[in-house]
Amino acid sequence: MTDTVIVLFSRDLRVHDHPALAAACEHARHVIPLFVADPAIPGDNRRGFLAECLADLRESLRERGGELAVRHGDQVAETMRLVGESKAQAVYTSMDVSTFANRRQRRLAEECERARTAFQMFPGLTIVPPDALRPSGGGDHYRVFTPYWRAWTRQPRRDVLKAPGMVNVPEGLRAGRLPEPGREPRELFRGGETAGRRRMTQWLRHCVADYADGHDDMAGNRTSMLSPYLRFGCVSPLELESFAGVEGAGGDGEEFVRQLCWRDFFHQVTRAFPRINRDDYRPRGHEWRDDDHAAQAWKEGMTGIPIVDAGMRQMLSEGWMHNRARLIVGSFLVRRLRLDWRVGAQHFFDWLLDGDVANNYGNWQWVAGTGNDTRPNRPVNHIRQARRYDPDGEYVRRYVPELDAVPRRAVHEPWKLPLGVPGYPAPLVRMD
Template sequence: MTDTVIVLFSRDLRVHDHPALAAACERARHVIPLFVADPAIPSGNRGGFLVECLADLRGSLRERGGELVVRHGDSVAETMRLAEETRAQAVYAGLDVSTFARRRQRRLAEECERLRMDFLVFPGLTVVPPDALRPTGGGDHYRVFTPYLRAWVRQPRREVLKAPGAVHVPGGLRAGKLPEPGREPYELFRGGETVGRRRMEQWLRHCVDDYAEGHDDMAGNRTSRLSPYLRFGCVSPLELEALARDVGDAGAARDVGEIEEEGEGRRGADEFVRQLCWRDFFYQVTRAFPRINRDDYRPRGHEWRDDDHAAQAWKEGMTGVPIVDAGMRQLLTEGWMHNRARLIVGSFLVRRLGVDWRVGADHFFDLLLDGDVANNYGNWQWVAGTGNDTRPNRLVNHIRQAKRYDPDGEYVRRHVPELDAVPTRRIHEPWRLPSGVPGYPAPLVPMG
């Protein structure tokens, strides 16, 4: 048995279904859970949420006799410094696919080899590991979603792992201070595995069966809002998929752990699992194309407009198009945006304003609690026609979208209070808005 293993946490801030932590607890006498607050990874608006995640993780580890050791500085340098101080024999970490994460993994591997230590990388970021599937016709990844979905559904799953009963850390370790939050957490989202698992349990118990019919209802609270917890690894995507499938036709359960395995799954659960597959899809795309946040995945010769005024109006939710402004203001106040709204506002920026998709994607990445490289930039390229959409010239009619998915104007009024007294018909036809609405602009582009 190994004496001491460091488990480096990053996008996996949980104790349930944590392959690296489980393996370390099984193979080593002493385990050092470590998080490094690296200034090269700015937390932005996610800072408060991150600190709550870390505090919750520290509490869960202490309940098991362990500790979350926190260090500040370069991730690799601090990890190796701790390894030398504690005479650790190995470093375990979770797999990630971004350029920064892969560079970090490569440096850790090199440093561990230099010190004759083991370095092992474990799954857990996705349901199916990003490198597990290859197209039958050749190539290193799937470029189109539907063939990927077929292969993904058939791929065997690893076992969902229980949280370790005990975590034994070596004596004399300095725990270290949690990072400063930067900004206070958003009111609607509190960070941590405890909150994430509670939200997962309640949503699976009460709401998943309505997902297929309700997830496009912009005014309704009919989506899981689990994306921030998936982004920080507070919830295991594999466990979430397993529970969503298990809830199937079994109906409501008293507790997540009591959901029985029966039935093929309700339509709502199936549609939700499909969204988890989309998440995996963009991770395997990013693994093959790590510059997805900077370069066109499929260059198509777009000539973008350099229009700072239009881009700023879009960011502030002041375009004069109510459904677009509602989505952008929701992002500013909640750090989250309804998925249908993301499609609408993204398409408006690139198709109607002609602004480079990178401007919108970077703004989303800065503000979204669930913002990550793979899904944020992968989805933006899909909307812009430079990514994985098989119809690169797809147009989204913002007026039709508003009438269909916010028919009573409730979503718009919630986030654009200036329009509270405006009739719904005029909200959906911005060119008919009365010119006297205080503080609300005319549409940036012709809409009639």
């Protein structure tokens, strides 16, 4: 049995179904759970949520006799410093797929080899590991979702793992201070595995069977709203899938599971094309406009198009945006304003609690027609979408209070009112 193993946490801030933690607790006498707060990683808008996640993780580990060691600085340097201090024989971590994560994992592997310390990466960030599936016709990854979905549904799953009953840390381990929140915590989303599992349980119990009919109801908030917890690994995607399949029996749990598959799909795309946040996945000769005024109006929710402005203001106030609104505002930016998808993707990445490289940039490229969409010129009629998915204008009124006095039937087209709407801008583009 190994004496001491460091378990390096990153985007897997939980104790349930954590393969690296479970393996360390099974095979080592002492386990050091470690998180390194790296200033090189942006995310001021997520800092408060992250601080709550780490506080919750520390408490869960302490309940099991353990501790979360927190260090500040470069992740590789701080991990290797702790290896030297603790005389750890191995470092375990969960595999990630972005360029930054890949570079960091390679550095850590090289440093561990130099120090004669074992290094092992485990699954856990996705349901099916990003490197597990290959197209039968050749290629290193699936480029189209439907064949990936068929292969994904047939792929055997590993077992969902229980949380360890005991985490034995070495005597004298210095805990370290948790990161300070950068912003006030958001009331809608409390960070941490405890909050994530509570939301998961309630949603699966009451809502998943109605997901197919309700997830596009923009005013009804009938989506799971679990994406921030998946992004930080507070909830296991594999455990969520297993529960959705059971709880959704007789309803439409499969439709929700399909959305989890999209998440896996973009992770395997990003593993094969790690520059997904910089370069067109499928260059198609788009010529984007430079218009700082239009870009700023879009970012502030001041385009004069109510459904677009409502979505953008929801993100600024809550750190989250309804999935249908994401499609609408993204399509508006690239197809009506003709602005570069990278402008929108970076803004989303900066503000969304669930902003990660694979899903954020993969979805933006899909909307822009530079990604995995088999219909790259797919049209989106923003006003028709608004009337269909927010028929009474309730979603718009919630986030654009300037339109409270507008008649219900006109809330999606205030530019048609004779004198306009006081305090609300004229539309950037014609929509009638």
